[in-house]
Amino acid sequence: xxxxxxxxxxxxxxxxxxxxxxxxxxxxxxxxxxxxxxxxxxxxxxxxxxxxxxxxxxxxxxxxxxxxxxxxxxxxxxxxxxxxxxxxxxxxxxxxxxxxxxxxxxxxxxxxxxxxxxxxxxxxxxxxxxxxxxxxxxxxxxxxxxxxxxxxxxxxxxxxxxxxxxxxxxxxxxxxxxxxxxxxxxxxxxxxxxxxxxxxxxxxxxxxxxxxxxxxxxxxxxxxxxxxxxxxxxxxxxxxxxxxxxxxxxxxxxxxxxxxxxxxxxxxxxxxxxxx
Ligand code: C2E
Ligand code: MG
Ligand code: MG
Ligand code: MG
Numbered sequence: 001x002x003x004x005x006x007x008x009x010x011x012x013x014x015x016x017x018x019x020x021x022x023x024x025x026x027x028x029x030x031x032x033x034x035x036x037x038x039x040x041x042x043x044x045x046x047x048x049x050x051x052x053x054x055x056x057x058x059x060x061x062x063x064x065x066x067x068x069x070x071x072x073x074x075x076x077x078x079x080x081x082x083x084x085x086x087x088x089x090x091x092x093x094x095x096x097x098x099x100x101x102x103x104x105x106x107x108x109x110x111x112x113x114x115x116x117x118x119x120x121x122x123x124x125x126x127x128x129x130x131x132x133x134x135x136x137x138x139x140x141x142x143x144x145x146x147x148x149x150x151x152x153x154x155x156x157x158x159x160x161x162x163x164x165x166x167x168x169x170x171x172x173x174x175x176x177x178x179x180x181x182x183x184x185x186x187x188x189x190x191x192x193x194x195x196x197x198x199x200x201x202x203x204x205x206x207x208x209x210x211x212x213x214x215x216x217x218x219x220x221x222x223x224x225x226x227x228x229x230x231x232x233x234x235x236x237x238x239x240x241x242x243x244x245x246x247x248x249x250x251x252x253x254x255x256x257x258x259x260x261x262x263x264x265x266x267x268x269x270x271x272x273x274x275x276x
Contacts, residue, residue, distance in 0.1 A: 028084050031077075035093045040064045040077075042097050043263035046272060047116070047234060047256045050247055055272060059116040059150070059256065060098050061263045082122050091123045095133065098147075099140040101266050110273040116148040116178060121158040124151065130169035137175075144174030150201070151177060153185030160194075167195050178234070183222065192231075200226055204237025207257070210246045223252045 034040050040062060047057035064072040081087040098115050105112050123129055137147060149170070155163050167177055178199035179192055183206055192200065202222055209215035219235070226233040235247050238257030247255060261272075 044269035045263040050255045087122045118150045124163040125159045130166045148176040150180040199232040201234045207237045210243045
């Protein structure tokens with residue numbers, strides 16, 4: 001009798017597993033098709049030098065519009081890709097799209113700027129990541145200085161050994177690493193130092209609270225620290241002139257936000273690049 005119960009439990013378990021696997025497979029397929037059909041595209045948001053107003057960089061941000069689902073937010077798409085294990089394919093797709101756009105701008109005789117690409121901790125946990133990146137960039141014959149990766153503080157929860165090695169390998173080739181959303185997560189400071197990042201982006205939460213003494217002090221302290229450590233600082237989420245004035249005063253050199261430009265289609269961004 002016991003044996004039978006055991007058997008039926010296994011059956012139920014298997015059926016549930018099967019259903020889960022089928023579902024996962026369906027979602028994976030769906031997203032793969034979205035990539036193939038060009039539904040998933042990169043938008044570009046310029047990064048400005050606050051002192052002189054020039055565009056000195058750009059961030060690539062993923063956008064997905066599907067006929068059935070409508071707009072799917074980047075956060076949701078990335079979360080699903082991470083859960084289903086598709087993040088590696090999606091990440092590679094994003095990198096290749098960015099490379100293709102850079103090549104296209106170069107061929108048009110435009111003065112290109114470094115492109116910052118967001119990556120997931122899961123990608124950095126792939127022991128082959130830095131190698132794949134190097135191969136890809138070489139394939140498109142892009143100079144390393146035109147590629148930057150934005151990582152988040154969630155790297156502190158990952159396989160730190162592999163993450164560190166990937167970052168070190170990429171830095172050695174000349175790719176820059178930026179700590180995104182700085183101040184939002186945990187263990188910011190030790191991560192910043194241990195990973196030897198080149199740049200930090202102050203989280204938009206702080207920028208949007210400029211005017212409040214506490215947040216201004218945080219921004220000022222982080223900027224001073226970054227300057228002392230020879231790290232570049234970018235303020236994200238700038239929406240008002242008052243915010244710019246404050247950032248100028250405390251000598252925060254780079255900024256990004258709706259005040260100057262929203263993330264836009266590549267064809268619109270291209271128009272903002274200077275002709276050589
Ligand atoms: P993030 O990397 O911190 O990107 C900044 C987010 O702030 C973007 O949201 C951008 O559109 C938004 N933003 C820019 N300026 C302003 C502003 O002035 N005000 C406000 N309120 N928001 C502003 P988005 O595009 O929805 O992306 C959300 C997050 O999704 C990103 O945060 C990033 O973590 C992730 N993400 C986006 N694209 C990718 C990607 O290609 N790969 C990966 N792994 N993650 C991505
Ligand atoms: Mg980012
Ligand atoms: Mg950010
Ligand atoms: Mg963010």
